[in-house]
Amino acid sequence: MAKTPRSRNWIVKIAALSLGIGSVLTVVPSSAQAADLTPAQIDAGLKKFQTASPRASYFMSMEVAPEVTGAVPLKAGMHRLWDMKTAWKDVNPSKGVFDWSVLDMRVAQSEATGARPMLVLGLTPTWAASDPNAGDARWGLGTASPPKDINDWKNYVQAVVSRYGNRIAGYEVWNEANLQTFWTGSYDQLAELTDTAYDIIKSSNSGALVMMASTTTRLVSPAAKFTTGYLEALGRYGNPFDGYTIHTYPAGDIPFDGISTQRMADIKAWQTAVVKAVGPDSPLLDRLIFDTEVNYGLAGPGARPGTDFTDEQGATLLEQTYRDSATLGIDATFWYLYTAAPFDLLGVQMWSGSPVVNAKWNALRAGTSTTSAPSTQPSTGTGSTVSSTTPAPINLQAGRTGTQLRLTWDMPLETFGSTTKTSYNIEERSKFSSGSWGPWDGFANVLEGQSYTEKAPWLDLSGSIFDFRVQAVINGKASDWSTPARIVVTKNVTPPNNVNAIINSSAVVVTWQGSSLDTDLLEGYRIEGRNVSKKTPWKVLATTSNKVPSKRLTREQVGADEFDTVEFRVSTLSTSGKRSRTSPESPRRQCTNELPTPVNVNATYDSSLGWMTMTWAAPDTAMPGGRNVMGYEFSYQWPGATSWTTFGDPVGSNMGSTSAVFDLVNVPKGVLNVRIRSVGWPGQIYSGYSSPLAVVKR
Incomplete structure (x- = not known):
């Protein structure tokens, strides 16, 4: 149907400018659009998705078996807390009751090893399940069900965040949600859980990573179908996630010289599904990828048998895994599993009785591995960042008390030997008000220790941002620079303007004119609402952790019945933790x-x-x-x-x-x-x- 050049032009302007409709959602392409991608477009999308610098401190991570209760002798960037009585069903065994004993112990265990905890949030307690029979009896009936009341999920996530703060570095929303064993709800229900957790976590700990529910890649077509549906649902919530999580277990009976090739093929097939779902130029391809479970030789799918590998073969597969992860842009890879004794489920064992695998792990973390790859050389590309001979500093922290600057950092424990001579270079860059970033400049040198303090009057410049990074020099050889740490000197935080709402009988989109804060100082917004018809008090409905000046809410989230009148107000959140006063109220709207x-x-x-x-x-x-x-x-x-x-x-x-x-x-x-x-x-x-x-x- 042809359109006249100016048809409906003014109403489109109202929708795009006055109401902010154009920025409400990030929509993934339809299946028809995805089918139209050419091989060249898919290749370009894969190149974008696979271009990543593995996070120096998280790249080599692991999961620890629940039977391991003491210190873990192998160091890791992160410990994934899962299947060890730390899930929702374990922490929140009945409504309003929390048992922190095991999670407290596991968080402390990770910290004692020098690792950062990454918590898997699901599974659903039976009392909270909409279907008390959903799931596998091994994990508990009801555990695969979506909650019957989203507020139970909110209360649980808020309780975790309030208790542990920044001690937990990352969250995986759900485990293997593509399998009926762990999730029986819809894509939209899973996206709502993800969005809710994201808002709660980021409002208290903006630096924490909130990762999508994980998917297994062993069965290519089901993994692609799940990923596409989940991403489409997340798009309707504004894509509230920092990255993707996958589990890569190649089929159990693949010969040793081809098994790592199969892992790469499975990952590429999943990455292709993401590219087709979001498009080859999408900014969603710039987000993190974590492989949070990997091992080899596991039996299945179906009746396919498993394989046991020798300690030497396991060491070779371990090294190849991390080389291939670097090639494919995987930012962190979690080895599954460090155990207290041999575990017959796994083809590659990692425990106190696997000296070759353990030595290989230590060598990879120290950047001194020399073991060759399997004979078929499945790895492609330019090689892995884990081969660097001088590892970069990790866990850089920057803080200030008034104008007193303090920087601290760590080094992998395997770095230091009796003959190492280590010093550190520090660089700084700054940005003032709404200006552009200045260049990285040499700032200081540290000859001893892993900290630096200085009286810095310029730290009082309101509206400024300062980034710092550290480089290690060991026996004269310099490392890469660490991940930067930031100090923000916040100026006055002002509320948004022109808060509005468009509404129907089941949903509302609250819109506003964004904050005057520099985008690097802006953490997000807090949306409050009240039911005018029922004369309810103002309550917080949502907290966003992005810069989009709009938020879609359901009528249930607002707490309204059909034909009720509601109104909204918004406040600005800064990266320093400050919150503005609330905006003037929006026009009152009716749910109809x-x-x-x-x-x-x-x-x-x-x-x-x-x-x-x-x-x-x-x-x-x-x-x-x-x-x-x-x-x-x-x-x-x-x-x-x-x-x-x-x-x-x-x-x-x-x-x-x-x-x-x-x-x-x-x-x-x-x-x-x-x-x-x-x-x-x-x-x-x-x-x-x-x-x-x-x-x-x-």
Whole structure:
């Protein structure tokens, strides 16, 4: 259907500018669009997705078996806490009751080893499950069910975040949610859990990583289907995640010389599914990828048998795994599993009785591994960052007390021997107010220890941001630079302006004019609402951790019934933890799809100017939907025509709340019929048209 060049132009402007509709959602391509990608586009998307610098401190991570209760002798960037009585069902065994004993112990165990904890948030307690029979009895009935009340999930996540703060470095929303064993809900339900957890975690610990629910890659087609559906659902929530998580277990009976090749093929197939789902140029391809479980030789799928590898073969596979992860842009790879004794489920054992595997792990972390790859050389690309001979500093922290600067950092424990001579270089860059970043400049040298302090008066410059990074020099050889640490000197935090809301019977999109804070100082926004009809107090509905000036909420989240009247207000959150005062309230809106048709419509023609003026009465706010009118749409019927055409823009700025002026210079002489209707949710909700009026152009 052809469109006139200016058709509906002014209502589109209202939707995109006044309401901020264009920035509400990031939508992934449809399956038809994905099917249209050429091989070259897919290759370009894969290159973008696989271009990553593995996180120096997290790249080599692991999971520890629950039977290991003492110190773990192998060092790791992160410990994944899963299947060890630390899940939701274990921590929150009944409504309002929390048992922190095991999780406290596991967090402390990770910290004692020098690792950062990464917690898997699911599974659902039976008391909270919408289907108490969903799941596998090995993990507990109901554990694979979505919760019957999202508030139970909110309370659990908030309790975890409040207790551990920044001691937990990352969260995986759910384990292997592509399998009915662990998840039986819909994509939308999983996306809602992800969005809720993301907002709660980021509001308290903005530096924590919130990763998508994990998927297994062994069965390529089901993994692709799950990933596509989950991403589409997350897009409707604004993509609230920092990265992807996968589990790579190649089939158990693949020969040794081809098994790492199979892992790479499985990962590439999953990455291709992501590229097809989001598009080859999507910024979602710049997000993190964590492989949070990997081992080899596991039996399955189906009746396929498993394989046991020797300690020497295991060491070779271990090294190849991390080389291939670096090639494929995997930011962190978690070895599954350090155990207290041999575990017959696994083909590669890692325990106190696997000296060759353990030595290989230590050598890889220290950057001194020399073992060759398997004979088929499955690895492709330019090699792995784990081969660097001088590891970069990790866990860099920057803080200030007034104008007193303090920097601290760590080095992998395997780095230091009896003959090492270590010093450190420090660089700094800065950004003032809304200006651009300055270059990295040499700042200091540290000859002893792993800390630096200085009196720095410039740290009091309001609205400034300072980044610091550290480089190790060991026996004269320099490492790469550490991940930067940041200090933000926050200026006054002002509230958003022009808070508005568009609404229907089941959902609302709250929009606002964004903060004046520099984007690097802006953490996000807090949205509050209240039910005017029920006279409820103001309550926090959501906290965003992105810069998008809008938030979609369901009617249930708002706490409203159909036809209830609601209103909203928003405050700004800075990266320093400060919150502005709240904005003025939005216009009051009613939870309904009904919308009143304009009344008292009149139209007159001025032959001297060639202009037509239309007037109408403002909607009665007491009528159903009367508070929801966002604008108006006008259409006309040419003299002698039977179809209707939508008017273009009103003349100049002649668009008021109850009048509009249109140019009829190009309309033929004769009787012109005109009509008007109210617009509630552009593209979705309109009133009926007013009765046509005849305007005579002479």
